[in-house]
Amino acid sequence: MTFALTPERDQELEQILKRYPNRMAALIPVLHLAQDQNGWISEEVVEWASRRLDVPPAHVRGVVTFYTLFNQKPVGKHQVWVCRTLPCALRGAGQLLAHCEKKLGIHAGETTADGKITLRTAECLASCGTAPMMQVDKTYHENLTPEAVDALLDELRR
Amino acid sequence: MLKRTDYLTKTYGKPEGWTLGVYERECHGYQTARRVLSTMKKDDVVNEAKKANIRGRGGAGFPMGVKWSFMRPHPTKPAYLVINADEGEPGTHKDRTIMELNPHSVIEGCMIGCYGIGAHVAYIYVRDELHLSKARLWAAIAEAKAKGYLGARPFGVDYPLDVVVHTGGGAYICGEETSLLNSLEGRRGEPRLKPPFPAQAGAFGCPTTVNNLETIAAVPSAFHMGCEAFSKLSAIHHLNDGGVRLFGVNGHVKNPGVWECAVGLTLRELIYDLGGGVLGDKPLFAIIPGGSSTPVLRADELVHAPDEKSPLHPWHGQSVLDVPLGVDTFRGIGTMLGTCCATVLAEGTCPVAAMHNLMQFYRHESCGQCTPCREGSGWLLRITEKILDGRGTMEELDQLHDIANNIMGNTICAFGEGTAMPALGFLKKFRREFEAYVRGEKKKSTDGRLTVDHHDFVGG
Ligand SMILES: Cc1cc2nc3c(=O)[nH]c(=O)nc-3n(C[C@H](O)[C@H](O)[C@H](O)COP(=O)(O)O)c2cc1C
Ligand code: FES
Numbered sequence: 001m002t003f004a005l006t007p008e009r010d011q012e013l014e015q016i017l018k019r020y021p022n023r024m025a026a027l028i029p030v031l032h033l034a035q036d037q038n039g040w041i042s043e044e045v046v047e048w049a050s051r052r053l054d055v056p057p058a059h060v061r062g063v064v065t066f067y068t069l070f071n072q073k074p075v076g077k078h079q080v081w082v083c084r085t086l087p088c089a090l091r092g093a094g095q096l097l098a099h100c101e102k103k104l105g106i107h108a109g110e111t112t113a114d115g116k117i118t119l120r121t122a123e124c125l126a127s128c129g130t131a132p133m134m135q136v137d138k139t140y141h142e143n144l145t146p147e148a149v150d151a152l153l154d155e156l157r158r
Numbered sequence: 159m160l161k162r163t164d165y166l167t168k169t170y171g172k173p174e175g176w177t178l179g180v181y182e183r184e185c186h187g188y189q190t191a192r193r194v195l196s197t198m199k200k201d202d203v204v205n206e207a208k209k210a211n212i213r214g215r216g217g218a219g220f221p222m223g224v225k226w227s228f229m230r231p232h233p234t235k236p237a238y239l240v241i242n243a244d245e246g247e248p249g250t251h252k253d254r255t256i257m258e259l260n261p262h263s264v265i266e267g268c269m270i271g272c273y274g275i276g277a278h279v280a281y282i283y284v285r286d287e288l289h290l291s292k293a294r295l296w297a298a299i300a301e302a303k304a305k306g307y308l309g310a311r312p313f314g315v316d317y318p319l320d321v322v323v324h325t326g327g328g329a330y331i332c333g334e335e336t337s338l339l340n341s342l343e344g345r346r347g348e349p350r351l352k353p354p355f356p357a358q359a360g361a362f363g364c365p366t367t368v369n370n371l372e373t374i375a376a377v378p379s380a381f382h383m384g385c386e387a388f389s390k391l392s393a394i395h396h397l398n399d400g401g402v403r404l405f406g407v408n409g410h411v412k413n414p415g416v417w418e419c420a421v422g423l424t425l426r427e428l429i430y431d432l433g434g435g436v437l438g439d440k441p442l443f444a445i446i447p448g449g450s451s452t453p454v455l456r457a458d459e460l461v462h463a464p465d466e467k468s469p470l471h472p473w474h475g476q477s478v479l480d481v482p483l484g485v486d487t488f489r490g491i492g493t494m495l496g497t498c499c500a501t502v503l504a505e506g507t508c509p510v511a512a513m514h515n516l517m518q519f520y521r522h523e524s525c526g527q528c529t530p531c532r533e534g535s536g537w538l539l540r541i542t543e544k545i546l547d548g549r550g551t552m553e554e555l556d557q558l559h560d561i562a563n564n565i566m567g568n569t570i571c572a573f574g575e576g577t578a579m580p581a582l583g584f585l586k587k588f589r590r591e592f593e594a595y596v597r598g599e600k601k602k603s604t605d606g607r608l609t610v611d612h613h614d615f616v617g618g
Binding site: 019021022024025026027028029031032053055059062063066067068069070084085086087089090091092094095122123124125126127128129130131135138139140 | 245246247248249250251253254285286287288289290322324325326328329330341342343344345346347348362406407408409410414415416446450499501502503507512515516518519522523525608609610
């Protein structure tokens with residue numbers, strides 16, 4: 001199966017290209033666009049990005065493997081990132097993570113059996129003043145309490 | 159000296175404070191860019207900027223105006239302004255507030271900055287996770303374009319200007335300016351050797367100035383009041399550390415957050431007056447003054463500056479909590495001001511567990527390019543982990559110093575120092591706690607706590 005963006009996303013790609021003096025510079029934003037659609041960066045996405053932006057596939061692979069946010073294998077429908085770094089840890093990030101692991105029945109780095117949630121730890125997300133916190137897909141949830149986390153996870157599993 | 163101001167934060171908390179209407183009403187929005195572009199010459203902008211004594215807000219504290227003055231027109235290549243909004247240094251949560259709550263100050267700052275350094279395009283590099291920040295910046299750009307402020311003829315002046323938001327992929331190292339430039343170009347975010355410096359060959363091989371997002375956001379208010387007057391708002395203007403800036407506090411305080419104050423605020427004021435004091439009214443134990451890479455201070459430390467010529471002499475013998483938070487003052491007490499967001503540790507926090515947490519961060523974020531950093535960060539983590547788990551030896555404790563010292567100065571970028579300095583700081587300031595773990599007097603299960611109380615997570 002070859003990969004292609006939806007027409008709307010392809011239009012967005014054309015807009016992105018206009019922002020830079022060359023095509024390679026669009027690679028990271030374009031990989032985000034592709035991942036939004038595909039969920040992860042498969043070999044097909046790599047080949048597609050290579051053709052579309054005129055950079056070697058090895059370069060695309062190098063970039064994909066460098067950045068934490070590009071998924072190199074399929075992930076759950078929702079991404080839950082618990083910040084684990086010191087300022088959050090001082091306000092209970094360790095307990096927050098343990099709470100999520102127990103509730104979801106998985107360890108950090110794993111996906112629930114129904115494929116709904118992938119749980120991961122994140123490094124400082126610039127939200128230390130409202131800790132503990134977690135990111136769910138594209139949204140930050142801050143000043144978390146056990147009740148707030150339970151409500152959030154229940155909503156995602158529904 | 160505690161002096162709260164609201165040049166940059168006036169829009170915070172206002173309904174729709176991030177929109178152009180509020181910015182124009184409350185902050186003389188875009189009047190300064192209009193005046194600068196219509197009446198000032200490029201070189202005069204740089205000379206004026208120098209007078210503001212704005213020390214870079216990204217961590218190193220380099221004077222902004224001086225950095226601008228390194229830009230020389232190139233016969234064939236364009237110049238670029240690149241804004242660093244990667245905000246990844248643990249403990250730092252200030253740039254995000256500007257992007258979310260006063261994005262127009264960033265756009266107006268970019269316009270003045272571009273004009274001063276001879277650039278027509280500014281790229282704002284925002285870490286990908288900050289989706290709301292990116293959306294607010296894009297919306298601000300659209301509003302400024304619709305009004306004809308940004309575009310082919312800003313305010314009718316023949317000086318085309320564009321601002322573009324670029325996104326990262328989740329890598330702390332991309333906050334380092336040359337790594338950021340590689341990332342902007344669509345490459346792996348590995349730092350570049352310097353020289354050439356960005357002012358000579360930066361983005362796309364062209365002359366480039368990289369400024370932190372808060373640095374550039376301070377520009378409109380500085381130029382509005384006059385840069386010298388702006389600088390003099392600071393209590394340590396005489397140390398070339400001028401103006402107002404954002405101060406953050408997090409960790410074990412009752413009221414974590416970000417406030418705008420005149421430069422010269424002390425840690426005591428930040429922690430007790432703004433931060434509401436230590437959680438649970440515990441005694442203060444330690445402070446990481448400006449992001450995890452800045453060496454930790456003990457709460458009971460005193461300033462040692464007997465030399466009358468030392469800029470710190472006025473505080474000789476006083477608590478480090480009473481030294482004004484400044485770039486040179488904090489370097490003088492053996493640490494760094496960094497990003498000016500402090501992390502507070504209450505009595506009862508385990509310094510060994512704290513260092514272990516941070517070493518996990520540096521291990522995860524090392525880009526792997528330089529051997530001392532790639533291998534050293536892993537080695538530091540493994541030994542700290544052994545000590546925390548009660549399996550470490552005194553030899554290994556000493557080895558931690560050697561490893562850290564061998565990273566220092568032996569890497570392409572300052573990530574190496576950023577890893578080694580906090581490690582050395584914890585080892586030096588809390589040697590006794592590390593030894594207690596080695597001797598089996600302390601254990602992770604009973605002493606390795608990072609939270610103040612036993613109850614679940616604190617929430618806010
Ligand atoms: C490992 C590392 C990470 C950094 N992260 C950031 C960051 O997230 N944001 C930032 O503005 N500067 C960061 N810096 C500092 C930049 O390299 C650079 O000094 C700064 O963006 C310059 O802007 P300024 O002079 O306005 O402070 C980092 C430096 C290093 C070595
Ligand atoms: S440590 Fe969690 S957001 Fe900074």
